[in-house]
Every structure is written in C-alpha cells, then in structure tokens.
Amino acid sequence: MVASQVLPARGQEAIETALKADLVILNTAVAGKWLDAVLKDNVPQVLPKILWWIHEMRGHYFKLEYVKHLPLVAGAMIDSHITVEYWKTRTHDRLNIQMPQTYAVHLGNSKELTEVAEDNVARRVLREHIREFLGVRSEDLLFAIINSVSRGKGQDLFLQAFHQSLQLIQHQKLKVPKVHAVVVGSDMSAQTKFETQLREFVAKNGIHDRVHFINKTLAVAPYLAAIDVLVQNSQARGECFGRITIEAMAFKLPVLGTAAGGTTEIVLDGSTGLLHPAGKEGVTPLAKNMVRLASHVEQRVSMGNKGYARVKERFMEHHMAERIAVVLKEVLHKSRQHPHS
Numbered sequence: 001m002v003a004s005q006v007l008p009a010r011g012q013e014a015i016e017t018a019l020k021a022d023l024v025i026l027n028t029a030v031a032g033k034w035l036d037a038v039l040k041d042n043v044p045q046v047l048p049k050i051l052w053w054i055h056e057m058r059g060h061y062f063k064l065e066y067v068k069h070l071p072l073v074a075g076a077m078i079d080s081h082i083t084v085e086y087w088k089t090r091t092h093d094r095l096n097i098q099m100p101q102t103y104a105v106h107l108g109n110s111k112e113l114t115e116v117a118e119d120n121v122a123r124r125v126l127r128e129h130i131r132e133f134l135g136v137r138s139e140d141l142l143f144a145i146i147n148s149v150s151r152g153k154g155q156d157l158f159l160q161a162f163h164q165s166l167q168l169i170q171h172q173k174l175k176v177p178k179v180h181a182v183v184v185g186s187d188m189s190a191q192t193k194f195e196t197q198l199r200e201f202v203a204k205n206g207i208h209d210r211v212h213f214i215n216k217t218l219a220v221a222p223y224l225a226a227i228d229v230l231v232q233n234s235q236a237r238g239e240c241f242g243r244i245t246i247e248a249m250a251f252k253l254p255v256l257g258t259a260a261g262g263t264t265e266i267v268l269d270g271s272t273g274l275l276h277p278a279g280k281e282g283v284t285p286l287a288k289n290m291v292r293l294a295s296h297v298e299q300r301v302s303m304g305n306k307g308y309a310r311v312k313e314r315f316m317e318h319h320m321a322e323r324i325a326v327v328l329k330e331v332l333h334k335s336r337q338h339p340h341s
Helices: 012-020 029-049 081-095 111-117 120-134 155-171 193-204 221-226 243-250 280-295 297-314 317-336
Strands: 024-027 050-054 075-078 102-104 141-146 179-186 211-215 229-232 255-258 273-276
Touching: 012 029, 024 029, 029 050, 050 317, 075 081, 075 317, 081 102, 111 120, 111 221, 111 243, 120 221, 141 155, 141 221, 155 179, 155 193, 155 280, 193 211, 221 243, 229 243, 229 280, 243 255, 243 297, 255 280, 273 280, 273 297, 280 297
Parallel strands: 024 050, 050 075, 075 102, 141 179, 141 229, 179 211, 229 255, 255 273
Antiparallel strands: none
C-alpha cells in the first residue's frame, strides 16, 4: 500500500522533502514561481529531477517569471499533442527558451463519474431531478455548455448560435422537440460585465424561456445526465484538453466542439460529434449542427454510442495512469543519470 503525506508548500520541511525526493512533480505552469520563492539557493539541485505537468495554454502564462527554469528540468508533461507543439513554439519565439523533453498525456475519466454514467437508474433519477428544477419536459432537447463563464469559453457565441438555430427551425418549419440552452458555470454573485451581456442578449431576443443559467459547480454529473448534447465552445486556441468533453462522452452524449486545441484529439468529426470553427465564423455552422442533431435523433444516439466507445477505449482513468507511468519511468531514469549535488 502506498502512503501519501500532505506537507506545507512552504518552509524548511518542503525544502528538505524536495532535496531528498527522487522526483518532484510541479503541477501547473504557475508552480514555477514556487521554485524561487521556496527553494531559493537549492533550485539548481532540484531542477534535474523535476517533471513539470502543464495544463494551461493562455498567453498570460508565458512569462519568464513562471517558466524560466523549463529548459533545465528533467521533463514536461502536457495534456494534448497540439498544446505540446504550441508550448514549444511559443516559448521559443516569445521567450527564446527551449522546452525540455515533453510528453503529451491525455487525461482520463474518474471511476466515480464513470460509475454514475453507467448506472441507468442513477442517470434517470438525476435527469428527472434536474429537468424538474429547470422546468423543462422529459421530451425537450437540451444543449448545454459546461464551463466557467468567460469570453474565452465562448458562451456568447453559443447563445448566438442557439438563437440562430431557433430561427432556422422556425423558418424551415421543422418538427423537432422543444429545444433549450443550458449555461452551467455562471456566477450569480459576481455579475461580471460579460455575464451581464449574456443575460441582456437573452432578454433582447426574447428567449428567456429557452435559456437557463446555472451557477458554477464541480458536480457536473447531474447536468450531463439531464442534457442531450454537450457544446464545447472554447475559443482561440481552444482547450489544452477539455475534460468535460470526455465526461460528456461517458454519458453517451454527442459533442459539438470548436475545431481547436485538445478537442480535435478527442472528438472525431462526423462520428462522435461535429466540429465548427472558433470565432464568429463558427456561429452559423454551430447553429446548423444544432439543428441537425435536433432533427435526427438517430444521429444523436449513434454519435453518443461511438463517443462512449471511444472513451472506453482510450480515455479512462487506467489509460491515463498507464500513460503517466511510462513518463514517470523515463523521467526518473533520466533524473538518476544526473548528479543532484
């Protein structure tokens, strides 16, 4: 049995632990600031035995104060191949530093989420409960975006596409279930300018009875059980990986995602979901994809089943553990070849 011990991030005990360890894993890009702040003069001794696990890809993380030690660590691990290439290019071009040996390691779904996703009774109970809370019928069709509400996550473009889809359904006189948009990740207390704009858009277009804002939560399973389609609409370079995508696929949900970032390594376009361009040019394609899935229940079911099979094949917790184990073995071997004194 492996024993785990939680230590303070600062202080002499943290320094001594890092010096004695065979391998030190830094988690997130900003953890680089911990090195100088805590280890100070001991940094050179620890760098050759560091594996740096990076999950971020936004521009403000590319600062020397965060990542200046990257070239000297034993290795780096990033959540998708496309983000590995982005980090290599951005650190070289913007900071003139070179990445160490870098590994792409896709994430995997937790056992807890998988158990709920595969429990038909639990799913049905959660679906009924959430739908009753939202005031929607069992036969209604729910498109949801589950992410922190910010411009980079694309909730504004999602709502524009949803409004367009309603217009397309009406214009083409399509017989489809009543469709709703669910925005999970709201912050009712903050009332940011961006979120205020989202609500104003809903009010202006008279779709308040079709759009539902849900406060941010870590408990996503109830909402995945309640909805019919996940929309992953992260903008610009997309998500580093996008765990919510594989979580939705575990619930046999088709995914409508931006053709950017880690989403392109998860969603098979036309098979497990449909991809659309990031930015404003993606609004109409997303709207059309929403109408397409609203109109064809067999496509929703087929894509959901194929997505579930893909998750079972490569995005489970044990797959992630196996991938990490390979990296740990290689980096530990390299670390031991380097003197730490």
